[in-house]
Amino acid sequence: MADAAFRIEDYPGGGRRVVLSGCWSLREVDNNFADLREQLRPFFVDPFMHWDLTGVEQIDSAGAAVLLEGWGHTIDNRMELLPGQRAQFSMLAALPTRHSINAGHGRVKTLLRRMWDAYLNFIFHLVDFIGLLGALALEVLYLLRHPHEIPWKEISANVYKGGVMALPVTGLVGFMIGIAMSYLMALQLRKFGADIFIINILGLAVIRELGPILTAVLVAGRSGSAMTAQIGVMRVTEEIDALATMGISRVLRLILPKVVGLTLVAPLLVFWTSCWALAGGMVAANLQLGIGFEFFLDYLPRVVKPVNLSLSMVKALMFGLLVTLIACHFGLRVKPNTESLSASTTTSVVVAITAVILVDAIFAIFTRSVGL
Amino acid sequence: MSDALQAPVCEVHKLWTEYGPTIIHRGLELEVRHGEVMALVGGSGSGKTTLLRHIVGLTEPTRGEVRLFGTVLAELDREGQRQTRNRFGMLFQQGALFSALNVFENVAFPLRELHQFDEDTIHLLVMHKLALVELEPKHAWLLPAQLSGGMVKRVGLARALALEPELLVLDEPTAGLDPDRSKKFVHLIKNLRQQLGLTVIFVTHDLDTLTELTDRVAVLADQHIVACCTLADLGKVEHPFVSNFFQGVRQRLDRLDQPGVN
Numbered sequence: 305m306a307d308a309a310f311r312i313e314d315y316p317g318g319g320r321r322v323v324l325s326g327c328w329s330l331r332e333v334d335n336n337f338a339d340l341r342e343q344l345r346p347f348f349v350d351p352f353m354h355w356d357l358t359g360v361e362q363i364d365s366a367g368a369a370v371l372l373e374g375w376g377h378t379i380d381n382r383m384e385l386l387p388g389q390r391a392q393f394s395m396l397a398a399l400p401t402r403h404s405i406n407a408g409h410g411r412v413k414t415l416l417r418r419m420w421d422a423y424l425n426f427i428f429h430l431v432d433f434i435g436l437l438g439a440l441a442l443e444v445l446y447l448l449r450h451p452h453e454i455p456w457k458e459i460s461a462n463v464y465k466g467g468v469m470a471l472p473v474t475g476l477v478g479f480m481i482g483i484a485m486s487y488l489m490a491l492q493l494r495k496f497g498a499d500i501f502i503i504n505i506l507g508l509a510v511i512r513e514l515g516p517i518l519t520a521v522l523v524a525g526r527s528g529s530a531m532t533a534q535i536g537v538m539r540v541t542e543e544i545d546a547l548a549t550m551g552i553s554r555v556l557r558l559i560l561p562k563v564v565g566l567t568l569v570a571p572l573l574v575f576w577t578s579c580w581a582l583a584g585g586m587v588a589a590n591l592q593l594g595i596g597f598e599f600f601l602d603y604l605p606r607v608v609k610p611v612n613l614s615l616s617m618v619k620a621l622m623f624g625l626l627v628t629l630i631a632c633h634f635g636l637r638v639k640p641n642t643e644s645l646s647a648s649t650t651t652s653v654v655v656a657i658t659a660v661i662l663v664d665a666i667f668a669i670f671t672r673s674v675g676l
Numbered sequence: 677m678s679d680a681l682q683a684p685v686c687e688v689h690k691l692w693t694e695y696g697p698t699i700i701h702r703g704l705e706l707e708v709r710h711g712e713v714m715a716l717v718g719g720s721g722s723g724k725t726t727l728l729r730h731i732v733g734l735t736e737p738t739r740g741e742v743r744l745f746g747t748v749l750a751e752l753d754r755e756g757q758r759q760t761r762n763r764f765g766m767l768f769q770q771g772a773l774f775s776a777l778n779v780f781e782n783v784a785f786p787l788r789e790l791h792q793f794d795e796d797t798i799h800l801l802v803m804h805k806l807a808l809v810e811l812e813p814k815h816a817w818l819l820p821a822q823l824s825g826g827m828v829k830r831v832g833l834a835r836a837l838a839l840e841p842e843l844l845v846l847d848e849p850t851a852g853l854d855p856d857r858s859k860k861f862v863h864l865i866k867n868l869r870q871q872l873g874l875t876v877i878f879v880t881h882d883l884d885t886l887t888e889l890t891d892r893v894a895v896l897a898d899q900h901i902v903a904c905c906t907l908a909d910l911g912k913v914e915h916p917f918v919s920n921f922f923q924g925v926r927q928r929l930d931r932l933d934q935p936g937v938n
Contacts, residue, residue, distance in 0.1 A: 330790075330840040333759045337792040364840045369800040370793065395804075400813050402799035640821040641775030 308335045308367065310344065313356075321354035322347050328360055328367030337370045348374035355383045363389060365396065372396050433633050439555045440563065446556070455561050462565025466527040467573055474522050478577040481518060482510065482584025490592035499593045503600055506585040507608035511616050512675070515578030517664060520623035522577075523570065524656040528631040531562055532652040535635025536645045563628045570624025571617045578616065611675040619667060623660050630656040682710040683746050685843050685875045686731055691740035693726055700726055701737070702899040713869065713876040715886050718896030719917065724879045725769075725847055727896070731877065732766055732845055733757075745842075762790075764843035765836030769851060771828035773820040779806070779831050780816035786838045805834040808871075809864060826857040830864070837868070844869075846878035850885045862888045887928040895921065 306326040314320050322344070329335065347353050355375075357363070372393060375383070379393050413421070447454050486506055493502055535558060538544050544554050582604075589595045634652035638645050688706035692699070700723040708714045716724045729735045730742050733749035741748055744764070749757055773782050783802045787793055793801065803813060809830040820828060829849065836844060849865065850858035862885050869876060880886055886893065887907060895903040895910070897917040903910060907929060910922045 331763065331842055333763075337797075341794075365801060365804045366793070366797075366840055369797045369804065373794070373797045373800060395807075396800060399800060399803040399807060402796055641819060643776030 306361065307332055308340060310340075312347070315354075319352060319354065321356050323356045323359060325359045326361060328363040328371075330364060330366045335367075337366065341370055341374065344374055348376075353382065357383065357385050357389055360389070363392070365392070368392055368396055377401060429633075432637065433629070436555075436559070436629065436633055436636070440560060443553065443556045443560050447560075453556070455557055458557065458561030459565045459568075462561050463569045465530075466523065466562075466566045467569030470523065470526055470573060471576060473526070474519055474573055474577045475580045477522060478515070478518060478580035479584040481514065482506070482581035482586075483588045484584075485509065485514075485581075486585035486588035487592060490589060494593065499595065500603075502585075502589050502593060502595065503603050504607045506582065506589070507604050508612065508676075510581045510585065511578050511608060512612045513664075513668075515574050515581060516616055516619040516623055517660065518581070519570065519574045519577045519620065520627060520660040521657055523566065523573065523624065524627045524631075524653050524660065527566060528627045528656050529649050529653050531628065531631035532635040532638070532649045533645065535559075535632060536638030536648055539636065539638050540640045540645070559632045562632060563625065566628045567621055567624040570627075571620040574616060574620035574623075609675045615671060615675060619664065622663060622667070626659050626663060627656045630659060684709050684743075685745060686877065687743040688727070688731070689741050689743070691727075691730065691737045691742065693723065693730070694738045699899055704740070704901055706894055706901060706904065708875060708877055711873065711875055712891040713878075713889055715890040715893045716877065716879045716896060717881070717886065717893060717921065722896040723899070724896055728845060728847055728877070728879055732764065733761070762786075762839045763841055764845055765839065765841040766845045767829065767832045767836045767847065767849060769847045771820070771832040773823075773828060773831055773835070775820050778817055778819050779811070779823070782820070782831060783816075783834045783838055786835065790839065801838070802834075805837055806831075808837060808868060809834045825852050826861065829853065829861060833864070833868075837872070840872070841874070843875045843877065846876065848879055848881065850880065850882050855884070858882065858885065859888075865889060883924045883928055887925060887932060 308324070308326045308328045310322050310324045312320055313323050326332075327335070330337075355371075357371075368389075372379075377397060379385075379390075379397060383393075385393060486502060489502055489505055490499075493499055493505075535544075538558070544558070547554050547557060586595075586597055586600050589600065590597060631652050634648045634655070638648045684707045686706070686708040688704050691701050691704040691706075693701040704727065706727075716727060718724050726735070730737050731744065733742075733744070736750060745760060747756075747760060749760060752760060773779075774785065777785065780802055783805050784798050787798050787801055802816065806813065806816060811827065811830055811834065815823075815827065820831070823831065833849075844865075846865070850861055853861060865876065866889060868874065876889070878889070890907060892904065892906055893910065894901050895913075895915075895918050897915065902915045903913040903918050905913070907925055910918055910925060913919070913922075
């Protein structure tokens with residue numbers, strides 16, 4: 305078999321024709337249809353050019369499609385075709401063209417239209433989210449009446465996965481942040497001779513603000529994304545439907561344990577992270593300003609009122625609840641394709657962190673007169 | 677045509693597959709000739725799909741070699757591998773459609789990767805492939821998740837056919853389809869084979885598919901190919917699995933031979 309080729313012949317009585325030969329097929333690996341099309345372009349545009357395909361050994365749909373597109377999707381008496389080829393070409397020509405089909409697709413949306421869509425999308429999310437809250441509330445009521453059905457095992461698994469397994473990373477990050485903050489502030493405070501205030505600043509910042517936020521961000525990135533992906537994949541593989549057919553409530557068995565587990569463990573995690581951050585700060589303060597550990601620990605409760613710790617725990621509960629609810633909400637909306645899974649996981653983490661910071665800001669305004 | 681004189685499409689020579697202590701294939705020999713339809717059958721876990729994966733170069737055997745179109749895939753450079761891989765199309769058991777792309781994009785994908793066609797030509801070719809597998813143009817804009825099982829298989833087939841392959845490799849083409857759909861799908865493959873002059877290797881459990889489609893059948897059992905012959909010749913092979921298997925085949929062959937049916 306020979307590669308696809310062509311030559312130009314002059315008719316004796318004037319006019320020219322393109323004579324094609326060889327194998328116009330993708331199976332001939334040396335054929336490059338992009339080059340062939342480029343070489344044929346000047347002849348395609350010539351409306352008086354004749355085409356002779358009777359010498360072609362073999363032509364497949366790819367070769368035929370390239371020629372047909374070159375001829376402007378029409379076959380007329382300028383083309384000399386074998387009967388088999390004619391059938392092949394007319395079959396291709398009968399297929400719907402790109403322009404006939406695409407008319408309805410790819411219309412550019414106006415800005416207004418897009419804003420409206422975004423608004424609707426937000427409303428749908430909100431409705432779904434409220435639905436999830438309602439379902440959870442119903443399950444809690446149900447469990448109050450049937451306490452033996454409380455999914456202890458699942459809750460404890462979630463405490464372990466979301467809490468115990470997160471101890472090393474939250475501790476490490478807290479410690480590092482504590483060192484960095486204390487070190488930078490020590491430089492500033494020493495200029496004013498206000499060394500001792502490092503304890504006030506560190507204590508208040510870490511316990512009241514940084515501990516909860518830092519933990520919430522880490523938990524959203526760690527456990528939140530895992531929850532969304534897990535529920536999402538379970539949806540894709542119909543595992544959730546399998547649960548439902550066994551008469552087991554998906555909310556009770558999947559969502560509730562996650563929400564309860566992570567919400568309960570969040571205050572403990574926040575406390576743990578805050579402790580490590582304070583420890584880091586203490587080490588840096590000792591090295592930079594010469595403040596002893598004992599003095600630091602002794603002085604801390606006197607400048608940071610205990611109510612700040614309570615505030616921190618309340619925040620932790622709210623953040624844990626928020627992160628899990630958002631993670632589960634997005635997990636349940638995953639559609640059965642890879643794109644949706646990755647998009648939902650990303651959105652879940654981004655929305656969770658944004659929501660946490662938003663709630664934190666609101667909380668800060670309402671509690672501005674407490675514990676300062 | 678000189679089909680018979682052409683080199684075999686696929687040769688498997690002294691192939692061993694071991695996963696740790698378990699031996700799956702013990703010195704397999706197999707030859708698929710140009711233009712024939714070869715079925716791989718065998719019990720569950722007999723290594724049919726593994727063999728298929730060796731043949732298309734997804735995995736490499738522990739020992740031995742697989743020649744596809746006369747070359748060993750692993751020995752080729754990147755470009756050579758790509759060209760050889762474009763000469764066969766594979767239909768996976770679950771379709772393996774790209775779930776983020778719609779039907780059109782799925783079929784257009786291999787054509788785009790070739791960088792030889794403009795958008796209009798690609799559109800025409802995709803519509804042609806969809807017509808070949810008897811799907812309507814309106815189906816082109818659906819996502820894989822919106823398709824039924826039979827349609828997923830047909831789109832998978834359209835994608836496998838996109839680059840006009842010489843060899844079609846099918847992993848359980850009719851698994852998960854109801855008898856009616858599976859019959860239609862088998863007819864579709866049969867027609868395509870005649871239209872496009874394909875060589876087909878496929879794995880199946882389904883006896884109807886087997887008797888309808890196959891020229892020759894290779895039976896995998898006891899880590900060997902215990903038989904590699906036409907369906908009718910299977911009766912002469914003395915092996916517990918084969919004779920058991922042949923009983924089912926013979927009933928169907930008899931039914932096919934009766935005049936007036938089909």
